[in-house]
Amino acid sequence: MTRFTRFLTLINVDDDFTRSPSDVVQKSKFFMRALRTKAQKECDTVAKELKGILDIAGLENVRIVIGKVAEEEEEWEPMGPHPKPGITTLRNWDFKLIQRYKPFYAPFCDMCCLCTYGKCDLSGNKKGACGIRMDAQQGRIVLLACLVGCTAHTGHARHLLHDMIKKFGRDVPVDLGPEIAVEAPLTRLITGIRPKTIGDFEEVLDYIEEQIVQLSDALHTGQEGSVLDFESKALHMGMLDSLAKEVADIIQIAAYKLPSSKPGGGPDVPLVEVGLGTIDTSKPVILVIGHNVPPAADIADYLMEHGLDDAVELGGICCTTHDTTRYYPKAKIVSALGRQLRAIKLGIADVIVIDEQCIRADVIELAQKTFTPVIATNDKALHGLEDRTYDEPDKVVKDLVEGKVPGVLILDPDRVGEVAVRTAMQIAPKRRAMKIIMDDEEFQHWVRLCYQCGNCTLACPIGLRIGGAMAKAATGNTKPLAELFDRCVGCGRCEQVCKYHIPIVDVITKAAYPYVKEERGRARVGRGPVWDTEIRDVGAPIVLGTIPGVIAVIGCGNYPNGTRDAYLITKEFADRNYIVVLTGCMAIDAALWKDEEGNGLYETHHGRFDAGGVINIGSCVSNAHIHGAAIKIASIFARRNLRGNYEEIADYILSRVGACGVAWGAMSQKAASIATGFNRLGVPAVVGPHGTKYRRAFLGRPYVKDDWKIIDARNGTEYHFEPAPQHLLVACETVEEALPMIAKLCFRPSDTDRGRSIKLTHYIDLHEKYLGCMPPDWHLFVRTTTDLPIAKRDELLKRLEDERGWKIDWERKRILEGPMRPYDASFDPTNLPRLVRKKE
């Protein structure tokens, strides 16, 4: 019996199947039906047996379709309770979070305008025509924001996967080097899959996309109506977002060999130049904008292959520039998102190449004003350009150089490099002869035209007082105008409302031009994942609290007061031996400032994932490695199983890993989904004042005692405990308020007394330094005398006695009565009763 007839027998197809031509059609249908209906295990076994052996050459008129050959998987870890969780799988976990950290809503709009019943006025928490109340509508909008953010990352990941499989094949190994064994912690945790090749991520993306569709469905009128369930769905979306980011970054690391734990990676990644002043405009300049690196990588390849890497400048804006420098360290980081408008208007680029996300919608219009052709490379941002993907490069370059078209669309990333480089080289001499930067005479004309109506201030997101600075510039003092340059978020709304059509952004840039030319910093290239070996070294000190926290400085540049806050937050915590990890725009903006010796933070602080480190993790999608570091602490240090075990690991992180995200300039929907993903994993986040426009915070109420119950997993004893962490998502008004808040959100119930003492020292010190007084709630975090900062122990004991009525044994310097709970070094906190090992 041949293997094939054995196969047919197994699936109940008789062995004369191929002998009767008249029955072929019928038998084929039967065969396929049998394949579909036969027990999966049996089919899989046979398919496995046949794999690579089945000879189909002799078969006629038979079509065999095998959807997927399931291979028996190596049992690398027992599967946990929640592989590929659906919408309701982790709902109980979400409700635990939301019970403690209740949604706080700040509606941005009183109306719902989503269906034709409306507009509905929901003010005063009224119900709309569909029955939804204002609070649920806010939850709905939060879910919508997370959807938009999550789809951006997932779309990006899928796009990368298509491109990388096409270019390198699906068998590119996921090998992140000798120091990383847990290569994809989120993928393992959420899906239970251990990816070995980039092709293995297809299944992961299939899962994400299916979940996104189901969650999006819930947004439709007449679906979800519960505040809690909207938030649970938003948290689910946030988790999917984190997973999509990991997929995207690991694919590009594996395919492009971006830094990992191979030689030259990790803490040893090179420094690259950052700032508008770093671009050498005597050379042709290509500016890449967006988040999806393949077109930029192709430009770098073309430059290197043609020996042009020193002849042409490749710079970038936003996350594409992070990833470009990870691939090609000769590239320069021109700016974060906040300087995009000004970088384009300055005309430094001879060619602009856009891919996806965070690209100005008016990029073509702006670029035309500086005679800069645009090459769009991604179907998500086509900008009305003609598809010239398969035209002869000679023709495309000619049309761009001669200005016959404002730009072109080239959708195959491997065809972008030649066109971009050749266009830049040919157009650069022409553009150098053109006047792009405003001259002094024109500058004076505009500043004198301003009559201080204040419209620009009303339109400005941060209320910059531009008119007053214009008036001073008209008298020859350009300093106040120049000082607006860094605080400006670069939106350009001021120009839209100026009655005299003053090009306000250009005028400010002109005033600041002497400083802009000198804007030069250095940043360490995005290093990607934190190494397992680093986690082994810092896992214990983080969980015990002696490394007081991991601060994730992430997100966009919609700062309330300029980029210096990014530097200040990073420096303050790194100097205090926290581990500071950065991504995206804040990783760039933090590099723009220097100390008195002229050194930037990446130069004065090491790049190891260890106390005092300032670590550029990379682009937005690299945020997943911050999740990954927290997960690895649970996995590698605490030896918890990861596979399909999200709830337990999130519980571990919430209770033990003193990490806090800071998205000080959060602007995009991606920032919403990123923060929500951190929140579901048990990591709190602080946003700037504009973050309230996301409409929702997760606030803990320390004064509601029953919100703060935690279980000792050793015996099931339930304790009331200190608010650690107090909030899951909170907005702060100023950086001075944010700094102690960030420190406060690093408290965890698992802190040892030594760790708690260190954390309390920083919390009190930051509060005194920036707000000028002791924090009003410091006593909540004291469990025992040794929790108190050593230098202030006696003074604080006295205050506890005098101000709080605590009983103190002064002879033994011990607290006898007062704390919310006693300190127990062996305390094993959990929020999940199922994890109790032995009930008393």
Next chain:
Amino acid sequence: MISEAYKSGNVPGPLTAVIVDGSIAGEIIKNAKNPLFVVGSMLATEEAGGKKLSEYAIDIAKRLSARGCVTITTANAISVFKDVKDVNTKIMGVVEVVDRLQDPNWGANGKPHDLVVFLGIHYWLGSQGLATLKHFAPHLRTLTLCFMNHPNADWSFPNMNKEDWGKALEEVIQKL
């Protein structure tokens, strides 16, 4: 009186603030049973009518303290009250105080509030906090004393220049 929102895009819906002058604002505070004064970070940086904004805020806070009322300082506003006597202050984040104010039984001085008066909060943070109270704290009325029109408040000053703002704040103080 009609006034555009300070941020031209801030058009929340049909329910927008009634514009008041300093004298009416003073009366509103005077007639409230237990007003709460919430002051923010702009106290440390702003000027009005040639004086520091903090001077007006301290004056108002003192007069309210004399009535047993509390002033909440958010962010770094506490710095201007550091050496000030006769003022009952508490420190809270603006998001946290707005959150507490949704509870009709809560009061910073132990008694429920009927009016919240804001001064010197970052515009958007203030606007969003006022929106929370507008929708979820029907037991409260809200008044802002900033130079920026806040449509989400019950009562707001119109957009005004710093000179006029100083005069308006003086009028408030005189009523107290």
